Amino acid sequence: MSEDVIFCGVFNGLGLRGHLVAHKIQDASPLKLILSLHFHKSRRNRSSKVGFKGNIELDNIESEKDISTEDELNSTWRETFLKAFKAMDKELKSHPNLKCFCSGSTTITILTVDLKLDLPTERIKWCNGRVFALQEEPDVLRVWLPFDNAPGLARARAFGDFCLKKYGVIYVPEFYHHTFID
Template sequence: MHSKFAPIISIFSFLLDFDKKKRFQYCRFFSISYGSVCLCVFFSIQGYGCQDDTIFCGVFDGHGQWGHYVAKAVRESLPQQLLCRWQEAVALTSLIDGEKRLGDCQFDLLRQSYLAAAAAVDEELRRSRRLDAVNSGCTALSIVKQGDLMVVANVGDSRAVLATTSDDGDVTAVQLTVDFKPDLPRKSS
């Protein structure tokens, strides 16, 4: 623990609310930080990619001396990087396979676009002279929801949990992600 910095404990919750017709209503982000620097940042974009039925949101929790800068840089870069790669993939698939095939592979297109966008953001951070991205970083949790399709991507120990209502009216929490950290045996090999 660095003596210059007070210990920081972040507890955050990110809430998307949809009406009965599955239309986006609002997004809330709650953050409680104890210490001198809040390392968490978030974004929410309704109508992502100029598509009314698409929402993109994310939470990034920085770590290390430059963690808050890394989290902000990821927040600024990831939406554009993902959109660019997603649109390219959709255009190529439409040209090659036609519109019928496009609907069948939306998840795979978005998954591959996420991976390419994350690699591009990593490269941007690595080349940055403004911060030490080798010894600092951030967890990343983001969600793209388009119509009935929802894709959740995460790195680190940020988690997505879906609150749903059972048939008897009870609210149930469903964990959508698991920790993705290098020290976990199943992820390090």
């Protein structure tokens, strides 16, 4: 990706074929992130002449905007992850051998916040998915189809698990950026 960046992730397979989905994501996501980052950087370089002010072309709009380097870096990485994760989920859906309709994988990269199913920001209930715990696991909330007690996914965000996508399970990551200073 970059000389000063290390990508670390944990890929947790869910469902009957989840281990295959997790391995696919583990193998493919670093390249997708690299390609997404290069695409973002080349797009930014091509648009260095950003706009017009009257009849005068602006070579550098930095003076017009008050964007710090930190904000720009954060925005670059956010867009990079969103684009790469979208491509990963799309690839899983069309992969002929994975059959990940009811199997998938969660992913944690570097730092994370536990995105519990009962958080107001999670959209499961808004999308007619059901969220409840089984009697034998009262502390584990799970996502269920509105018409069936399946598949019982204990995550709000996952790659694959396409049977639950229209009921609020998404691949979109929560993104936080922290800069460590030596």
